[in-house]
Amino acid sequence: xxxxxxxxxxxxxxxxxxxxxxxxxxxxxxxxxxxxxxxxxxxxxxxxxxxxxxxxxxxxxxxxxxxxxxxxxxxxxxxxxxxxxxxxxxxxxxxxxxxxxxxxxxxxxxxxxxxxxxxxxxxxxxxxxxxxxxxxxxxxxxxxxxxxxxx
Numbered sequence: 001x002x003x004x005x006x007x008x009x010x011x012x013x014x015x016x017x018x019x020x021x022x023x024x025x026x027x028x029x030x031x032x033x034x035x036x037x038x039x040x041x042x043x044x045x046x047x048x049x050x051x052x053x054x055x056x057x058x059x060x061x062x063x064x065x066x067x068x069x070x071x072x073x074x075x076x077x078x079x080x081x082x083x084x085x086x087x088x089x090x091x092x093x094x095x096x097x098x099x100x101x102x103x104x105x106x107x108x109x110x111x112x113x114x115x116x117x118x119x120x121x122x123x124x125x126x127x128x129x130x131x132x133x134x135x136x137x138x139x140x141x142x143x144x145x146x147x148x149x150x151x
Contacts, residue, residue, distance in 0.1 A: 002029045005070060009040070012063055013056075017042060022052060025081045029074070036074035041081045045095075048080035087147040094122045102150040103129065105143050116150055 006027050013024045025041035042048055042056055057078040064070065087093055087101060102116045109115075117131035125141045 039077045053078045090141050100150040103147040104145045106145045
């Protein structure tokens with residue numbers, strides 16, 4: 001049921017957000033300790049403001065009121081993915097080239113699985129990272145288990 005809800009919301013948001021200069025980062029709908037939570041993460045190359053979140057929340061709230069396809073109570077949250085946002089694609093690494101990242105790989109490289117450093121460059125699917133200790137490392141995107149920007 002929640003996958004159907006998420007799909008409907010994605011369709012709506014992928015039509016709405018570009019008109020506001022925004023893009024959809026993620027949608028989550030899950031039960032938590034205090035009840036159901038609908039989380040929408042929006043993004044923009046220029047950054048996301050509180051006003052962006054408010055506008056999207058109002059528009060999405062109107063849509064949900066009219067369509068009425070969620071048959072139980074829930075809390076709606078609209079926010080950005082944050083400063084330490086996940087890097088989920090080669091394009092994400094390319095977009096944030098020059099920024100600091102924390103990367104966990106599936107298999108150890110030189111005895112290590114976690115690396116933190118500056119994203120130097122991206123060539124095809126190869127990610128080049130300048131580590132905090134000055135070393136440079138490269139790995140293919142498919143070897144990454146988890147990655148996010150680091151502050």
